[in-house]
Amino acid sequence: AEKPLHVIEGPLMSGMNTVGDLFGSGKMFLPQVIKSARVMKKAVSYLLPFMEAEKRLRMLAEGKDPDIIDENDTSAFAGTMLIATVKGDVHDIGKNIVAVVLGCNNYKVYDIGV
Numbered sequence: 001a002e003k004p005l006h007v008i009e010g011p012l013m014s015g016m017n018t019v020g021d022l023f024g025s026g027k028m029f030l031p032q033v034i035k036s037a038r039v040m041k042k043a044v045s046y047l048l049p050f051m052e053a054e055k056r057l058r059m060l061a062e063g064k065d066p067d068i069i070d071e072n073d074t075s076a077f078a079g080t081m082l083i084a085t086v087k088g089d090v091h092d093i094g095k096n097i098v099a100v101v102l103g104c105n106n107y108k109v110y111d112i113g114v
Helices: 004-024 030-061 092-104
Strands: 079-083 107-111
Touching: 004 030, 004 092, 030 092, 079 092, 092 107
Parallel strands: 079 107
Antiparallel strands: none
16 A cells, blocks of 8 residues: 555455454454454554654645644635544444544544544
8 A cells, every 4th residue: 555544445444344244244243343443443543643744744745834733724624524422332443533534634623532
C-alpha cells in the first residue's frame, strides 16, 4: 500500500469484512470477533502517526502552516463531523475508524466518545 490510509481501507477492512461474514454464518464466535476488532484498533493506532505526518506534509505543500489552524475558517476543512456511540455499544471500534478516515480526508471531527 502506498499510504497508511490504504492499509486501513484495503487489507484491514477486508479482514474485518471476512470476520463479519464468518460471524454471520456461525463459523466464528464473539471472542474471536472481539479479538479481531482489538487487532484492528491496534493497527489503526499504529498507523495514525503516519497519517498525521502525511496530513502535515499535504498542508505544507498547500502553503498552510499545520500548527496554525483557524477552527472558524470553513475553508480549512472539507466539512465538520460529530461522532459518538452509546455506552456498551460494540461499534465504538468502527466509530473510531470512521473518525480517523474522515480526519485524514481533511474533515474536522468532534469525537464525543461513548
